[in-house]
Amino acid sequence: MADIEAPQVNPNEEGGDVSKGPSKSELKKRAKEAEKAKKAAEKAAKQAELEAQKAAAEVDFSTEYYGKLPLNQSQSRPRRSRIDITTLTPDMDGTQVLLRARVQTSRMQGSKMVFFNLRQRTDSVQALLTVAPGKVSKQMAKWAGSLQMESIVLVEGIAKKTPEPIKSATVSDVEIHITQIHLVSGIESVLPFSVEDAARPETEIETGEDVQYKRVLLDTRLNNRVVDLRTQTNQAVFKLQHAISHLFREHLDAQGFTEIHSPKLQGAATESGASVFKVSYFKGNAFLAQSPQLAKQMAIAADFERVYEIGPVFRAEDSNTHRHMTEFIGLDLEMSIEEHYHEVMELLDALFLHMFRSLKQKYAKEIETVRKQFPADEFKWREGPEGTLKMSFKEAVDLLVEDGVSRESLDDINTENEKRLGRIVREKYDTDYFIIDKFPMELRPFYTMPDPDDPTLSNSYDFFMRGEEILSGAQRIHDPTLLAEKMRAKGVDPASMAPYLDAFKMGCPPHGGGGIGLERVLMLFLKLNNIRRASLFPRDPKRLEP
Known part of the structure; x- marks a missing residue:
C-alpha cells in the first residue's frame, strides 16, 4: 500500500498554528519594569548605606x-x-x-x-x-x-x-x-545678674527709652557679692587693696617698725562711749575696739620704739554715708619721737608717697581695668623740691572763707567743706593730696598733746585725698598727770582706764602716730564714689550680711 503524504501547510495562509513573538509594546513595558526594579535596588542600597553611615555617626567617638x-575629693594627683x-x-x-x-x-x-x-x-x-x-x-x-x-x-x-x-x-x-x-x-541656681552686666561702665547704660543694658544696683551687687566680686573690675580693686596693705608693710618694715596684733575686745571705750559697740562678756560687758590706739601707745611705753598694725576697727556710728562703715580695716602706726612731732608727720607723708608711686608704677594694669568701669581723673600728688602741700587748720579755714564760706561755720571743717577745700586745692595747687596741721584741741581725743604756745591748738594733723580725710594723727600725751587731766576734761574717768594710765607712770618716751582707713584710701585713689565698693563684704548700720 502506498504511503500517504502529509499535506503541506503555508505559514502565510490563514489558519496556521505557528506561535507569534512578543509585541513591541510588550518589550517596551518589560524594559521599563526592569529599569524600575534596578533603580529601586540602587535606592535601597544607597538608603542602606546612609543608614549605616548614620548609625556610625551616632556612635560618639569623643566621650572621653x-x-x-x-x-574632686583629692582621689588622684596627676x-x-x-x-x-x-x-x-x-x-x-x-x-x-x-x-x-x-x-x-x-x-x-x-x-x-x-x-x-x-x-x-x-x-x-x-x-x-x-x-x-x-x-x-x-x-x-x-x-x-x-x-x-x-x-x-x-x-x-x-x-x-x-x-x-x-x-x-x-x-x-x-x-x-x-x-x-x-x-x-556647674551652676545650680539662676544667676542674679550676669557678670558682663555687672562690669559695664556707666557710660554704656543709657536712661529713658534708649536703655541698652541692665543697670546692676549697688544693693543688688552687695546682696549677691560672690557673683559681683567675679567681675574683672572687682578682681582689680581687691588686688589694689592688697597692694596698699603690702606697700604699707613694706615701707614701715624698711623703717625699723615691728608689726603687732592688739586685742579687739576691751574693757573700756577708747575715745568716747557714744561710738563703741558694747558686747556681753561673761558676767560683765566689753567693747569692740575703735582702734588699736591704747595698745600702740603701751607698746611704745614697753620700748618697742616703732610699731604698726593692720586690723579691723569698729565704730558704732549710725552714719549712712558714702564713706562710713561700722567695721573697716585700719592701718595704724605709732613711733617714738626724738625732738618734734613733725618727725611722725613726715614719715607718714613719705609712706603715702611710696604707696602712690608704687601703685602707679607696679599696678598700672589693675588701675586701667578699674577705670574702664569707673572713669576718673588720674590721682595727683606733688613731687620734687616743693613736696606735699601742708597748711595749718587756720590756713585751710582762710581758703574756705576766701571761697565764700562763712567763718562762723568753720569751727570744724565738715564733710561738705572738706570736699570744697579739696576742689580749691586742686585748682590752686594742682594736687589731690595734702596735709592740714594744728587742729583745735577741742576737736581731738583726750590723748592728743596740746600745742606748747597755744593750748587751744594741738600737735595733730589730718591727711586728705580728693578732699576727704584718710588719716588722723597726732603727738600723744606721755605724761600721766597731764593725761589724767585731759581725760577728765573729756568726760573720761581715769579710773576706768587704769591699766592704760599706769603704763605712762612707768616712764614712756614722747611719741606719736596715726590711723589710716584702708578702704577709704582705695576708694579715693580710684574714685569709686562709695566705700562699700572698696570693702570685700561691707558692714554698715543697715548691712550685716553676706
Missing part, C-alpha cells in the same frame, strides 16, 4: 574628651601643668595648653562650632571648639554649647596666634582651639 568630672591666661603669648602658637577657667560667655555657630570667652580673675581669652572627624563629635559640640555662664571648666587645647585682635578678651592676640573640655563645677 568632654563631660562632667567626678567630684600633676598636669596648667597655665594662667595672662601668660598666653603669640610665641606659644601651636603649643598644647591646659587651663581651668570660668565660662564668661558662649555662643554656638550652627551645629559644628562653639565660641567661648574664658575668664580667670582679671584676664580672659577666646576659645573655639569645632567638630572634626575622629576628634570632636557633634555630641561634644552640642554639650559644650549648653554649658551655663559662670560654669568652671577644665580646658585642653592648642594655643593659636590670631590673625586679628579679639576685642572681647583681654588676651587679644591668642585663642585656644579646644580638644578637650570638662565641667568642674
Whole structure:
C-alpha cells in the first residue's frame, strides 16, 4: 500500500498554528519594569548605606574628651601643668595648653562650632571648639554649647596666634582651639545678674527709652557679692587693696617698725562711749575696739620704739554715708619721737608717697581695668623740691572763707567743706593730696598733746585725698598727770582706764602716730564714689550680711 503524504501547510495562509513573538509594546513595558526594579535596588542600597553611615555617626567617638568630672575629693594627683591666661603669648602658637577657667560667655555657630570667652580673675581669652572627624563629635559640640555662664571648666587645647585682635578678651592676640573640655563645677541656681552686666561702665547704660543694658544696683551687687566680686573690675580693686596693705608693710618694715596684733575686745571705750559697740562678756560687758590706739601707745611705753598694725576697727556710728562703715580695716602706726612731732608727720607723708608711686608704677594694669568701669581723673600728688602741700587748720579755714564760706561755720571743717577745700586745692595747687596741721584741741581725743604756745591748738594733723580725710594723727600725751587731766576734761574717768594710765607712770618716751582707713584710701585713689565698693563684704548700720 502506498504511503500517504502529509499535506503541506503555508505559514502565510490563514489558519496556521505557528506561535507569534512578543509585541513591541510588550518589550517596551518589560524594559521599563526592569529599569524600575534596578533603580529601586540602587535606592535601597544607597538608603542602606546612609543608614549605616548614620548609625556610625551616632556612635560618639569623643566621650572621653568632654563631660562632667567626678567630684574632686583629692582621689588622684596627676600633676598636669596648667597655665594662667595672662601668660598666653603669640610665641606659644601651636603649643598644647591646659587651663581651668570660668565660662564668661558662649555662643554656638550652627551645629559644628562653639565660641567661648574664658575668664580667670582679671584676664580672659577666646576659645573655639569645632567638630572634626575622629576628634570632636557633634555630641561634644552640642554639650559644650549648653554649658551655663559662670560654669568652671577644665580646658585642653592648642594655643593659636590670631590673625586679628579679639576685642572681647583681654588676651587679644591668642585663642585656644579646644580638644578637650570638662565641667568642674556647674551652676545650680539662676544667676542674679550676669557678670558682663555687672562690669559695664556707666557710660554704656543709657536712661529713658534708649536703655541698652541692665543697670546692676549697688544693693543688688552687695546682696549677691560672690557673683559681683567675679567681675574683672572687682578682681582689680581687691588686688589694689592688697597692694596698699603690702606697700604699707613694706615701707614701715624698711623703717625699723615691728608689726603687732592688739586685742579687739576691751574693757573700756577708747575715745568716747557714744561710738563703741558694747558686747556681753561673761558676767560683765566689753567693747569692740575703735582702734588699736591704747595698745600702740603701751607698746611704745614697753620700748618697742616703732610699731604698726593692720586690723579691723569698729565704730558704732549710725552714719549712712558714702564713706562710713561700722567695721573697716585700719592701718595704724605709732613711733617714738626724738625732738618734734613733725618727725611722725613726715614719715607718714613719705609712706603715702611710696604707696602712690608704687601703685602707679607696679599696678598700672589693675588701675586701667578699674577705670574702664569707673572713669576718673588720674590721682595727683606733688613731687620734687616743693613736696606735699601742708597748711595749718587756720590756713585751710582762710581758703574756705576766701571761697565764700562763712567763718562762723568753720569751727570744724565738715564733710561738705572738706570736699570744697579739696576742689580749691586742686585748682590752686594742682594736687589731690595734702596735709592740714594744728587742729583745735577741742576737736581731738583726750590723748592728743596740746600745742606748747597755744593750748587751744594741738600737735595733730589730718591727711586728705580728693578732699576727704584718710588719716588722723597726732603727738600723744606721755605724761600721766597731764593725761589724767585731759581725760577728765573729756568726760573720761581715769579710773576706768587704769591699766592704760599706769603704763605712762612707768616712764614712756614722747611719741606719736596715726590711723589710716584702708578702704577709704582705695576708694579715693580710684574714685569709686562709695566705700562699700572698696570693702570685700561691707558692714554698715543697715548691712550685716553676706
